[in-house]
Amino acid sequence: MTPGLNEPHASRPAADEACLEPVRRGIDPLVFEQSRPGHRGLDLPPAGVPEAPLPRLLPGVALRAQPPRLPELSEPEVVRHYTRLSHLNHSVDLGIYPLGSCTMKHNPKLNDELAALPGFAELHPYQEEDEVQGMLRLMWELEQALCEITGMLRVSLQPSAGAHGELVGILMIRAFHRRNGDAQRDTILVPDSAHGTNLASATLGGYKIVELPSSDRGLIDVTRLRQSLNERTAGLMLTNPNTLGLFEEDICRITSLVHQAGGLVYYDGANLNAILGRCRPGDMGLDVVHLNLHKTFSTPHGGGGPGAGPVAVGPALEPFLPLPLVQQRAGAFRLDDDRPLSIGRVKGFYGNIAVAVRAYAYILRMGGEGLRQASGDAVLNANYLRTRLHHLYHVPFDRTCMHEFVAAALKQKARGVLARDIAKRVLDFGMHAPTVYFPLIVPEALMIEPTESESLESLDAFVEVMRRVDAESIEAPEVVREAPHSTPVRRPDETRAARRPVLRWEPDIA
Amino acid sequence: MNAYLPHSDQDRAQMLAAVGATSVDDLFAALPESLRVAGLALPPGLTEAETRDHLQLLADENKLWGHSSFVGAGFYRHHVPAAVRAMIGRSEFATSYTPYQAEVSQGTLAHIFEFQTAVCELTGLDVANASLWDGPSAAAEAAFLALRATGRDRIALSGALHPETNQVISTYAAGPGFSITPLPVDETSGQTPPPLSGPPSDTGVVVLQQPNFFGVVEDTAAWAKAAHQAGALLVVVQNPVTLGVLEAPGVLGADIAVGDVQPLGNGLNFGGPSAGYMACRGSLLRQLPGRLVGRTVDAEGRTCYTLTLQAREQHIRRAKATSNICSNQALNALAATVYLALLGPVGLRELGSLCLQRAHALQERLEALPGVTAAFSGPFFHEFTLRLPFPANEFRRRLREQGVDPGIPLGRWFLEKDRELLVAVTEVNSPTGLDRYVEAAGRALTEGVAA
Numbered sequence: 019m020t021p022g023l024n025e026p027h028a029s030r031p032a033a034d035e036a037c038l039e040p041v042r043r044g045i046d047p048l049v050f051e052q053s054r055p056g057h058r059g060l061d062l063p064p065a066g067v068p069e070a071p072l073p074r075l076l077p078g079v080a081l082r083a084q085p086p087r088l089p090e091l092s093e094p095e096v097v098r099h100y101t102r103l104s105h106l107n108h109s110v111d112l113g114i115y116p117l118g119s120c121t122m123k124h125n126p127k128l129n130d131e132l133a134a135l136p137g138f139a140e141l142h143p144y145q146e147e148d149e150v151q152g153m154l155r156l157m158w159e160l161e162q163a164l165c166e167i168t169g170m171l172r173v174s175l176q177p178s179a180g181a182h183g184e185l186v187g188i189l190m191i192r193a194f195h196r197r198n199g200d201a202q203r204d205t206i207l208v209p210d211s212a213h214g215t216n217l218a219s220a221t222l223g224g225y226k227i228v229e230l231p232s233s234d235r236g237l238i239d240v241t242r243l244r245q246s247l248n249e250r251t252a253g254l255m256l257t258n259p260n261t262l263g264l265f266e267e268d269i270c271r272i273t274s275l276v277h278q279a280g281g282l283v284y285y286d287g288a289n290l291n292a293i294l295g296r297c298r299p300g301d302m303g304l305d306v307v308h309l310n311l312h313k314t315f316s317t318p319h320g321g322g323g324p325g326a327g328p329v330a331v332g333p334a335l336e337p338f339l340p341l342p343l344v345q346q347r348a349g350a351f352r353l354d355d356d357r358p359l360s361i362g363r364v365k366g367f368y369g370n371i372a373v374a375v376r377a378y379a380y381i382l383r384m385g386g387e388g389l390r391q392a393s394g395d396a397v398l399n400a401n402y403l404r405t406r407l408h409h410l411y412h413v414p415f416d417r418t419c420m421h422e423f424v425a426a427a428l429k430q431k432a433r434g435v436l437a438r439d440i441a442k443r444v445l446d447f448g449m450h451a452p453t454v455y456f457p458l459i460v461p462e463a464l465m466i467e468p469t470e471s472e473s474l475e476s477l478d479a480f481v482e483v484m485r486r487v488d489a490e491s492i493e494a495p496e497v498v499r500e501a502p503h504s505t506p507v508r509r510p511d512e513t514r515a516a517r518r519p520v521l522r523w524e525p526d527i528a
Numbered sequence: 529m530n531a532y533l534p535h536s537d538q539d540r541a542q543m544l545a546a547v548g549a550t551s552v553d554d555l556f557a558a559l560p561e562s563l564r565v566a567g568l569a570l571p572p573g574l575t576e577a578e579t580r581d582h583l584q585l586l587a588d589e590n591k592l593w594g595h596s597s598f599v600g601a602g603f604y605r606h607h608v609p610a611a612v613r614a615m616i617g618r619s620e621f622a623t624s625y626t627p628y629q630a631e632v633s634q635g636t637l638a639h640i641f642e643f644q645t646a647v648c649e650l651t652g653l654d655v656a657n658a659s660l661w662d663g664p665s666a667a668a669e670a671a672f673l674a675l676r677a678t679g680r681d682r683i684a685l686s687g688a689l690h691p692e693t694n695q696v697i698s699t700y701a702a703g704p705g706f707s708i709t710p711l712p713v714d715e716t717s718g719q720t721p722p723p724l725s726g727p728p729s730d731t732g733v734v735v736l737q738q739p740n741f742f743g744v745v746e747d748t749a750a751w752a753k754a755a756h757q758a759g760a761l762l763v764v765v766q767n768p769v770t771l772g773v774l775e776a777p778g779v780l781g782a783d784i785a786v787g788d789v790q791p792l793g794n795g796l797n798f799g800g801p802s803a804g805y806m807a808c809r810g811s812l813l814r815q816l817p818g819r820l821v822g823r824t825v826d827a828e829g830r831t832c833y834t835l836t837l838q839a840r841e842q843h844i845r846r847a848k849a850t851s852n853i854c855s856n857q858a859l860n861a862l863a864a865t866v867y868l869a870l871l872g873p874v875g876l877r878e879l880g881s882l883c884l885q886r887a888h889a890l891q892e893r894l895e896a897l898p899g900v901t902a903a904f905s906g907p908f909f910h911e912f913t914l915r916l917p918f919p920a921n922e923f924r925r926r927l928r929e930q931g932v933d934p935g936i937p938l939g940r941w942f943l944e945k946d947r948e949l950l951v952a953v954t955e956v957n958s959p960t961g962l963d964r965y966v967e968a969a970g971r972a973l974t975e976g977v978a979a
Contacts, residue, residue, distance in 0.1 A: 044830050044831070045634050045638055045830075045831060045832060045833075046638075048638065048641070048642055048645075049642050049865070049869045050642065050645060053872075057872070058870075058871075058872055058874065058875055059609075059611065059869065059870030059871070059872070059875075060609055060867075060870040060871050060875055062875065062878050062879055062882055062955060063882070063955065063958070065881075065882050065885040065886060065889075065959075066886075066958070066959035067885055067886050067889035067890075067959055067962065068889060069885045070885070070888065072773065072881065072884075075884065075888055075907060076745060076773075076774075076907045076909075077745075077747075077907060079747075079749060079775065079780075080745050080748075080774055080775055080907070081773065081774070081775060082771070082772065082773060082774060082775045082776065082877075083775065083779070084776075084779075085772065085873040085874075085876075085877060086646075086649035086650050086771065086772070086776070086873055086876070087649050087873065088646060088649060088650075088868050088869070088871070088872050088873045088876060089868075089869050089872060090872040090873070090874070091869055091870070091872070093609075093611050093870065096611060096615075096866060096869045096870055097611055097614070097615065099869075100615040100618070100621075100639065100862075100866060101615075101618065103634070103635040103638050103639055104615075104618045104620035104621050104635045105620065105635065106620075106632075106633075106634035106635040106638070107620040107621065107624045107632065107633055107634070107635035107636055108624060108629070108632035108633070109619055109620045109621075109622075109623040109624040110619075110623040110624070111619040111620070111623045112620070115624075115625065117625055117628075120625055122625060124532055125619075125622070125623050126532060128576050128579060128580065130617070130622075131580075132579070132580065132583045133797075135583065135584065135587040136587070136592055137584075137586070137587025137588055137589075137590045137592065138583075138586075138587050138590070138797070138798065139795050139796070139797055140592055140594070140795065140796055141590055141592075141796060141797070141798040142593070142597060142599050142603060142605065142796050142798070143602075143603055143796070143798050143799030143800075144599050144601055144603075144936045144940075145591065145593070145597075145599065145933070146924075146928070149590060149591035150590050150591070150798070151589050151590070152585070152586035152587055152588065152589025152590045153586070153589075153590050153798055155586055155589070156583075156586050163570060166568055166569055166570055167568060167570075178661035178662065178665070178800070178801065178857075179661065179853075179854070179855045180854070181842070181852045181853055181854045181855070182661060182665070182852075182853075184852065185700075185703075185852055188703070189699065189702060189703055192702070192703065193702075213843075214841075214842040214843040214844070214845075214846045214849070214854075215842050215843075215852050215854050217842070217846040217847040217849075218842035218845070218846060218847060218849040218851065218852035219852040220847070221847045221848070221849075221852075222672075222700075222703055222704075222851065222852050223703040223704075224702075224703035224704045224705060225703075227847045264558070265558040265559060267558055267560065269560070269563075270560065270562070270563070293559075294568075295565065295567055295568045296556050296559060296564065296565065297559050297563040297564055297565060298563075298565060301563050301565070302563060316532075318619075318622040318623050318859075319623065319624065319625045319626070319855075320621070320622055320624075320857075320858050320859030320860075321621055321622075321624045321625070321626065321627060321633070321635075321636035321858040321859060321862075322625070322626035322627065322636070322658070322819065322855045322856050322857075322858035323659075323661075323801070323803075323855040323856050323857040323858050323859065323860070324800075324801030324803075324857045324859060324860055325855055326801075340699075341695075361699055361702065362695050362696070362698055362699035362702075363664070363692055363695040363696050363699055364665065364696060364699055364700070365661055365662050365664055365665050365696060365800070366602055366603075366662050366663060366664040366665075366690070366692045366693070366696070366788070366799065366800070367602075367603070367692070367798070367799025367800055368798065368799050368800070369799070369800055370797075370800040370801035371797050371798040371799060371800050371801075372795075372797040372798075372800070372801060373800075373801060375583070378583075379579055379583060381570065382571075382573070382574050382579045382582060382583075383532070383573055383574055383576065383579050384530065384532070384573050385570055385571055385572040385573030385574070386567050386568035386569065386570035386571070386572070387567060387572060387573065388530045388532075388533070388573040389568060389570070390567055390568065391530060391533055392530075392532075392533060394552040394553075394555075395533055395535055395540075395552075397552070397555045397556065398535075398540065398543055398544065398547070398552055398555060399543075401547045401549070401555055402543045402546055402547055405546055405547050405548070406546065418549075418554075418555055418557065418558065420558075441629065442629075442631065445629060445631055445632050450625075450629065450632065451629055453628075456843070470532075470533055471532070471533075471534065472534070473534035473535070473539070474534075474535065474539045474542065474543060476534075500827070502631050502632075505631035505632055506631070506632075506634050507630070507631055507634055507826040507830055507832040508631060508826040508827040508828055508830075509630075509631065509826060509827050510630045510631075510824050510825070510826050510832050510833070510834040511824045511825050511826070511827075512824070512834060512836070514824045514825065515822040515823070515824035515834050515836040516822070516836050516837055516839075519813070519820075519822050519836060519837060520822055520823040520824070521641075521644055521655050521656075521813075521820055521821070521822055521823075521836075522641070522644050522645040522648045522655065522656070523641070523642070523645040523823075
């Protein structure tokens with residue numbers, strides 16, 4: 019222990035002082051601020067082998083001079099700290115989470131239990147294939163189920179998240195055109211309602227972007243699409259239903275136009291929950307699809323990961339799938355690395371397998387009919403909320419929606435209350451806010467996706483809160499503008515955070 | 529009836545009436561007739577008990593080595609403390625989304641801020657992000673960051689990178705068409721020696737792994753000097769579990785450090801999920817990909833945390849973002865943070881030293897067996913490469929029959945290295961386990977001589 023490190027921190031009150039202070043809302047001091055020299059939360063065994071001094075084994079310059087200033091705490095201190103922090107979060111297990119585009123559905127508890135079975139959780143990725151047949155079978159069967167759900171031919175489980183799947187799709191489209199001697203195709207078309215990741219992924223894949231304006235019905239404008247297609251077009255990225263929660267009714271014409279122009283069509287599966295068991299991207303003519311197992315297939319979001327973004331393809335892109343693929347022969351499974359046209363790898367090993375196990379368990383539990391019922395309930399819930407709220411909140415494309423709809427807080431804005439304020443006020447009632455300011459083409463957007471997991475009572479309670487916030491925008495707009503009032507902290511000073519970034523703890527910052 | 533779907537038929541009827549539809553199918557009228565399917569060709573749903581039985585059967589088909597495995601090569605078998613599992617299992621952490629609404633996400637934001645701090649402390653660098661997808665993809669993102677910063681388009685890759693890291697960087701580089709220069713490995717030491725003339729002059733970044741794929745400790749400081757002389761940045765891909773013992777890459781001159789936090793409290797899970805970490809010099813902050821959490825105050829002046837500097841990110845910058853990444857791997861990063869909090873600085877050093885001492889003890893005893901030599905003379909940490917008198921695949925087969933998984937044959941990636949075996953030792957490999965390995969190896973080698 020180097021002197022001077024991990025000394026008691028001045029911000030922590032002395033014991034007698036702490037006892038006298040009333041309990042305050044707010045955040046537990048950081049784990050670094052609670053550090054006390056000599057505390058330790060994990061025991062290690064003695065080496066039990068003859069030991070040589072480190073400088074005999076490693077060059078002196080390679081040895082650490084100053085230890086990292088990690089915190090020193092016992093197990094009870096660590097457990098209390100993180101348990102206290104956990105109490106500051108809203109979560110799906112606590113209440114409605116109608117965050118549009120994010121599909122915050124219930125995360126079944128069974129899934130976590132199954133992913134933790136030692137027969138899955140304790141497998142090393144480089145065990146011999148004959149020792150992991152059950153694991154490979156699960157990956158194979160999950161792939162078969164995802165093929166059936168999407169109407170596609172093969173699936174790679176490798177991508178870690180939706181955006182990662184998008185990059186894989188784009189790199190496969192690029193490899194396809196190069197293989198066909200079509201390297202001049204350097205443009206990807208993206209609707210102006212698209213997720214930001216679509217553009218960022220296409221750019222990362224080396225493409226130029228052309229944005230397509232939406233029609234006055236909130237859909238892809240087929241005439242504009244036709245005008246934008248040419249010999250430079252590598253492909254089109256879309257999501258269906260789109261981010262307005264509307265089904266692209268001309269989808270078959272759209273895919274066939276892009277194909278006629280020599281391009282391929284990418285399906286962002288963020289909104290797949292709307293169409294489970296109702297229609298399939300493969301039947302729409304899509305060439306590549308990514309799925310968000312953490313949205314559609316009920317795996318936990320983890321506060322921002324881990325998710326999983328498997329990619330499904332049709333025949334055109336099958337040779338280009340990432341390495342490796344699971345193959346089956348005579349009832350035995352193996353990982354196939356011998357695929358000369360593959361784009362290669364995008365992460366280590368085979369994918370976020372513990373997430374895949376959860377998704378597999380969910381699909382088994384739901385069955386084909388259950389998945390169809392899930393999309394039906396998701397769409398019913400969204401339309402129920404739309405119908406109950408559209409008198410109070412402007413809905414720019416006010417017709418039957420799919421799993422989500424987008425309102426615009428225009429009436430409320432006229433009263434001096436913005437979408438942002440409404441979102442913050444909703445938090446005061448123990449609910450999560452809708453997505454705000456997305457899609458970009460709707461001003462003051464409130465994007466609402468209840469998912470199939472919400473009961474009628476839960477939906478009615480949300481409607482009641484939205485009614486009350488609207489009423490407050492007339493009667494007491496400052497209450498909404500200054501919200502939230504009852505959360506663990508109130509609005510953070512974002513400007514200060516960005517202008518004078520403090521991105522880590524230092525002994526002297528607090 | 530489905531336990532995950534709350535509505536009764538009565539609820540549905542009431543809601544359909546409110547919506548003005550006669551059936552749920554009516555709500556799908558926008559779907560063209562030709563696209564509609566009546567259902568999916570999937571089996572009927574199972575009960576919870578049936579689902580459990582089905583997955584248990586699949587799990588039982590897999591072989592568990594427990595502490596008799598010496599396989600590493602990127603993912604390592606360390607003990608995962610029960611407190612880590614309990615904390616990442618808390619549903620307030622597990623079932624929340626990316627912390628967009630800071631007021632109800634302080635738990636997630638605070639632990640990410642702690643993670644960023646821990647990564648800065650481990651690496652000796654100024655800023656760290658909230659995590660990336662995994663180690664190899666973090667290495668690719670780091671190489672891209674360095675090329676943005678230097679305005680160049682050539683990546684130099686150590687030949688002693690994990691082959692999968694090498695492949696991931698190559699896959700990413702194909703998009704923008706960046707060039708790749710391989711840096712040869714010295715076959716005696718197992719290190720990547722800096723070329724006397726430095727890397728090619730248009731190189732924007734050199735990527736080095738520490739310890740490298742063969743287990744050998746590289747000379748980070750020499751590479752930092754060589755890279756900087758050529759006007760390039762140095763990326764070090766480092767196993768974080770070594771950083772209680774090995775010098776911080778930032779102190780040795782690396783500009784960016786990345787790696788995978790799997791060894792810190794994350795299980796194996798057949799290769800995922802884990803999280804990648806990334807830290808860099810402060811001057812590179814605006815080029816950093818991924819989420820960043822900053823400390824600020826709320827409307828009442830209280831300390832709080834929020835996502836910040838989002839102008840780098842895809843949801844604001846869209847096509848001009850520093851990366852397409854949108855999530856991080858928050859729960860895996862949390863596992864690492866809780867693990868480090870339990871271990872502390874002394875524990876991390878002791879853990880590193882324990883793995884290293886046992887690895888050296890095992891290597892010495894194996895090297896004393898007939899026909900076995902160390903493949904490389906360079907210093908190593910807790911993983912080493914053996915050269916065997918016959919193919920390593922056969923050696924592995926013979927040891928597996930005796931209840932030991934002795935390591936991973938390098939012929940999997942390098943055809944000419946078919947007699948070489950990569951052996952990893954951690955704190956779960958007990959002294960008795962090392963004895964069993966040596967005895968089994970002795971028998972396997974005798975068998976080899978007889979045949």
